[in-house]
Amino acid sequence: MMRMEWITARSYRLRMVLSFVTLLLAVVPVYFIGRALDPTMAASISTEGGDYFGFLVLGVAVVPLVAAAAGTLPAAIASGIGTGTLETQLCTPIGLPALVAGLCGYSLAWGALRAALVVLLGVALGMHIAWSGLALGMVIVLLTVLAYLPVGLVAGALVLRFRTAAELPKLAVYASVFLGGVYYPTSVIPTWIRHLADVVPISFGLRALRRVLLQDASVSSVVGDVGALALSVAVTTVIGMYALRSALRHVRQAGTTGQY
Amino acid sequence: MVSLRGLDKSFPVRTGWRQLLRLTAAHDSLPVLCNVTLDVRAGEFFGLLGPNGAGKSTLFRTLATLILPDGGEVTVDGLDVVREAERVRRLVALVGTDERSLFWRATATENLELYATLHGLRGATARARVAGALETVELADTGNRMVGQFSSGMKQRLLIARALLHRPRILLLDEPTRSLDPISARRFRTFLRAELAQRQRCTILLATHNPEEALDLCDRVAVLHLGRLLASGPADELMARYGEQRYRVGVPWTQLPTLQRALRTMGVVPTELTSPSPDRTGRQLAEVIIPAGEAASTSIIRTLLDGELDVLWFERVGLTLADLLERVVRGGGAPNDA
Numbered sequence: 225m226m227r228m229e230w231i232t233a234r235s236y237r238l239r240m241v242l243s244f245v246t247l248l249l250a251v252v253p254v255y256f257i258g259r260a261l262d263p264t265m266a267a268s269i270s271t272e273g274g275d276y277f278g279f280l281v282l283g284v285a286v287v288p289l290v291a292a293a294a295g296t297l298p299a300a301i302a303s304g305i306g307t308g309t310l311e312t313q314l315c316t317p318i319g320l321p322a323l324v325a326g327l328c329g330y331s332l333a334w335g336a337l338r339a340a341l342v343v344l345l346g347v348a349l350g351m352h353i354a355w356s357g358l359a360l361g362m363v364i365v366l367l368t369v370l371a372y373l374p375v376g377l378v379a380g381a382l383v384l385r386f387r388t389a390a391e392l393p394k395l396a397v398y399a400s401v402f403l404g405g406v407y408y409p410t411s412v413i414p415t416w417i418r419h420l421a422d423v424v425p426i427s428f429g430l431r432a433l434r435r436v437l438l439q440d441a442s443v444s445s446v447v448g449d450v451g452a453l454a455l456s457v458a459v460t461t462v463i464g465m466y467a468l469r470s471a472l473r474h475v476r477q478a479g480t481t482g483q484y
Numbered sequence: 485m486v487s488l489r490g491l492d493k494s495f496p497v498r499t500g501w502r503q504l505l506r507l508t509a510a511h512d513s514l515p516v517l518c519n520v521t522l523d524v525r526a527g528e529f530f531g532l533l534g535p536n537g538a539g540k541s542t543l544f545r546t547l548a549t550l551i552l553p554d555g556g557e558v559t560v561d562g563l564d565v566v567r568e569a570e571r572v573r574r575l576v577a578l579v580g581t582d583e584r585s586l587f588w589r590a591t592a593t594e595n596l597e598l599y600a601t602l603h604g605l606r607g608a609t610a611r612a613r614v615a616g617a618l619e620t621v622e623l624a625d626t627g628n629r630m631v632g633q634f635s636s637g638m639k640q641r642l643l644i645a646r647a648l649l650h651r652p653r654i655l656l657l658d659e660p661t662r663s664l665d666p667i668s669a670r671r672f673r674t675f676l677r678a679e680l681a682q683r684q685r686c687t688i689l690l691a692t693h694n695p696e697e698a699l700d701l702c703d704r705v706a707v708l709h710l711g712r713l714l715a716s717g718p719a720d721e722l723m724a725r726y727g728e729q730r731y732r733v734g735v736p737w738t739q740l741p742t743l744q745r746a747l748r749t750m751g752v753v754p755t756e757l758t759s760p761s762p763d764r765t766g767r768q769l770a771e772v773i774i775p776a777g778e779a780a781s782t783s784i785i786r787t788l789l790d791g792e793l794d795v796l797w798f799e800r801v802g803l804t805l806a807d808l809l810e811r812v813v814r815g816g817g818a819p820n821d822a
Contacts, residue, residue, distance in 0.1 A: 225602075228587055231589065311585065315577070478495060481545075482550075482582075
């Protein structure tokens, strides 16, 4: 299914070229903003690398991946219902986890490639990376992405059940950008709302990622954040899969797998 | 091979805002299949005949595990479609007419490779199956063309190829000729009979609203109407019982009394008589419809021509679904042999 998505995506050549151009256009302003605000922000981000440009680059790289994790599945299900491909896939013996992986795989892989390019562009523009922490950094990014996949599972269930995701993925991503320390550290958020940031998975993910990649922190120093992320993944994935299975059962009962 | 015992299915009726705001727990439901019982034997070409809304697609989608039955028991090769759905999916293939379910920006081969993978086929086996399926539907030469460039007939054949990939034992064909022109439809029927039924020895269930298609192609036919099985049996028996042949005879309006007299002499009672209608030259014409078998029709036309009638046309009236349903209902339904 990932291959089919790739085949379809590459057939729209102009769109593919433009997606790389926009990537470039997105990183350059980040460079100027990062450099301009670095003196102001350095103190408040001292525990997350101390370099505001690097801080921003990692935030900008991870957000589209998180958005893909939350938004791809409901979009794919809605499209599959509209075209009839979902029904044909449900007629095959493929299991639900494999179906979910197939429907989301391409977007996540494409998002990961774009995130890697953003980081490489950042490095080219002077961002310092602790390459020794790359493997751990990738694990943290994977866990962060997986932490948002359940949002997609629940949104996918909503699409199956009500034909709308009720803007759930967008809400999750906007809330995460606002509260999760993407463009600024969570320490600058007003105290009364900061407690909410403590339950947003991207807060843990970005904090750990920045420590590992920008500060060369050891595994032990991020074990708390990684553990919280892993726990969040475990609990919410079970809930998300339950929601999706229930919705599938409902549409099979109602006979609406092909109705849009 | 396929067994349905007292299959019931209702769908909830969509509630309006007013009803929704009343927050009533009770929901109206629309019965779609009512106590349907039938058996399809291995290797059989079985027709499911009925008008739109008869429940044909719901029955097929139940067999394909896309819909859960409300009551009754549905098994495919002894496997329950609810409890053993995954195993049933390995045996069954549903072929609809929805061309959009193909990936139009990918080639035919790429489309089939995807579904081969979804059916657990890998590597050389998958490639061989894809090539074989394309060969079967005579699309081997166009395997590398984008599906978006295919004609409707080619897409329909590609849908069949997709269904054949995992070598299903049962093919569910849901109105496969609906979007085809008459010539393509005829070729497609020949293909179904010769290739799928005779060569591949698939058990085929064909849903159609075309009685001639069902009675012509299928070994046995079931007539479904408003979710109920009205009749089922061997196609030739149903044809003999309900498929009474009729002929349309056209003569100049002035010769109508002579025609009626001639028919009366032969003991033929016209079922319909149309009002006079003018031809291109303004001459008024009359048309009567008479019941007759193939042999009788030959002697009737000979007698009419010998009687110096100016017979303008004498043609067979196709069997319509409405006629068939009317006859089945009037006849109280055939004994259900399924």
